[in-house]
Amino acid sequence: MLKIIRTTPYTDQKMGTAGLRKKSQVAMQENYVENFIQSIFDAIGGVNGKTFIIGGDGRFYNKVAIQKIIKMSAANGMKKLIVGQNGYLSTPASSKVLLKNKADGGFVLSASHNPGGPNGDFGIKYAVASGGQCPTSLSDKIYENSKNISEYKILETADIDLSKIGSQKLENMEIEVIDPLTDYVEMMQNIFDFEAIKRLFAGGFTFRFDAMNAVTGPYAQKIFEEILGAAKGSVVNYIPLEDFGGLHPDPNLIYAKDLVDLMYSDKAPDMGAANDGDGDRNMILGKRFFVTPSDSLAILTDNYKLIPGYKNGIFGVAKSAATSTAVGRVAEALNIGYYEVPTGWKYFCNLMDSDRITFCGEESFGTGSSHIREKDGIWAVLFWLNIIAVTGKSVEEITREHWKKYGRSYYMRNDYDGLDTEVANQLMHDLEERLPSLKGKTFGQFTVSEAKPFIYNDPVDGSSTKNGLIVYFNDKSRIVYRLSGTGSSGATLRVYLERYETEKLAENVVEMLEGLADVSRQIGEITERTGKTKADLLT
Ligand code: G1P
Numbered sequence: 001m002l003k004i005i006r007t008t009p010y011t012d013q014k015m016g017t018a019g020l021r022k023k024s025q026v027a028m029q030e031n032y033v034e035n036f037i038q039s040i041f042d043a044i045g046g047v048n049g050k051t052f053i054i055g056g057d058g059r060f061y062n063k064v065a066i067q068k069i070i071k072m073s074a075a076n077g078m079k080k081l082i083v084g085q086n087g088y089l090s091t092p093a094s095s096k097v098l099l100k101n102k103a104d105g106g107f108v109l110s111a112s113h114n115p116g117g118p119n120g121d122f123g124i125k126y127a128v129a130s131g132g133q134c135p136t137s138l139s140d141k142i143y144e145n146s147k148n149i150s151e152y153k154i155l156e157t158a159d160i161d162l163s164k165i166g167s168q169k170l171e172n173m174e175i176e177v178i179d180p181l182t183d184y185v186e187m188m189q190n191i192f193d194f195e196a197i198k199r200l201f202a203g204g205f206t207f208r209f210d211a212m213n214a215v216t217g218p219y220a221q222k223i224f225e226e227i228l229g230a231a232k233g234s235v236v237n238y239i240p241l242e243d244f245g246g247l248h249p250d251p252n253l254i255y256a257k258d259l260v261d262l263m264y265s266d267k268a269p270d271m272g273a274a275n276d277g278d279g280d281r282n283m284i285l286g287k288r289f290f291v292t293p294s295d296s297l298a299i300l301t302d303n304y305k306l307i308p309g310y311k312n313g314i315f316g317v318a319k320s321a322a323t324s325t326a327v328g329r330v331a332e333a334l335n336i337g338y339y340e341v342p343t344g345w346k347y348f349c350n351l352m353d354s355d356r357i358t359f360c361g362e363e364s365f366g367t368g369s370s371h372i373r374e375k376d377g378i379w380a381v382l383f384w385l386n387i388i389a390v391t392g393k394s395v396e397e398i399t400r401e402h403w404k405k406y407g408r409s410y411y412m413r414n415d416y417d418g419l420d421t422e423v424a425n426q427l428m429h430d431l432e433e434r435l436p437s438l439k440g441k442t443f444g445q446f447t448v449s450e451a452k453p454f455i456y457n458d459p460v461d462g463s464s465t466k467n468g469l470i471v472y473f474n475d476k477s478r479i480v481y482r483l484s485g486t487g488s489s490g491a492t493l494r495v496y497l498e499r500y501e502t503e504k505l506a507e508n509v510v511e512m513l514e515g516l517a518d519v520s521r522q523i524g525e526i527t528e529r530t531g532k533t534k535a536d537l538l539t
């Protein structure tokens, strides 16, 4: 039975870098999810006669929220809702399903790499018909609606069984439950040289993929073990759990600790990889060797000809401003377009839609291409496997050859967590005002050549976005400052450090960047203002 429920607005439903992200306890408040969903429906002129997709990373509260959204969709007159079986769809798979079905939009229930559970985070990402997350103009409209909402529509009915593949009706809406793997797996088979990778595994290549108890487990088992023949047990933590088994499913050197320990031990396999909660991030490791995401993007781009799906040529490449400049040197050598955008995957989408770029990536372990409109963790792992299979070289050899050819960007991100929001905003505000006065000043061995806010003028829709502050030095070093837009409480200051070297290719990244880290604290007045003498997290 259709119900119109009276509700009062929440004032905090503003989407950040990647959709709405809140503490589970916040999202569980009465009408919280309902308000947000109705605000979306209203912002897009209703859903009458439209088709949408929904799925998520399996985290706590997804099941409840998915049922709410299904019942609201039917009540609002949606024509069809495509749902991943048991509510599972990785972020990249959802983008594919959305595009393949020419759906009008999609919901991915995930707080990405943030921990899950009753005390963890919950999130909803809203994608538009092009397959990417909704543009700022639309999220602003949704936010306005959410502050003024007074009622929403929902069906009063029993929960829908999402365990069986096939179609069913809810009032006038068709619900199609699909296998979350099929379309994604087929797409990967069409891009990569699966025969070459099969030969690689058949020849004894050893591999470990850590799904971190999140949604990529079933995808990885199917692709790496079943189809490509990696040894049984190569994929670990493959059952999606509501709280990720207590893991923080963020594939970096800190949180993917078990994998990192293995890769730096005597038992290390030839390659190691991990994905995040919703499967859009990736980390690549060789034996006792870590590839930074910035280098990974540069290396993949430089080797595109080895991949069947790209061998006929690529458009340009893009990176977020905070990502190292390594891929810029490759773009120059290949003579392809090169773009720097603000942080957040949505900025890449216009460039892909207009055939300006094929590849793109962020320092935060996100890499992807125009095959979909989200970053794609398993795609990146397959790209590396394909390169290794064709060249016969190890992860380390491939990376070292890259540095030899192009020089090396020593790169690191320093996060200052749990800051008071006021303090963090003031720090950024005051630093921006000081930027012009920095030019020409010397800090130890570093002399500032330029210092300015990063402003992106979108070549496609003409919009202009300011995201972060950049200090450039004479020796091509850079420091980028920005505030995180994905936290669920407090503020995080991210400081991105980069030094470019062609000659002395020292090994220790932390040592190489120690001086610059000090300079970053000095320029940003970080210690005075936050009391922190060092960063909380180095990635
Ligand atoms: C973080 C990353 C950013 C990424 C986003 C979503 O956003 O830094 O690169 O696109 O998560 O995965 P931030 O918290 O920095 O705003």
Ligand code: ZN
Pocket (backbone or CB within 6 Å): 091, 111, 112, 113, 276, 277, 278, 279, 280, 281
């Ligand atoms: Zn993610």
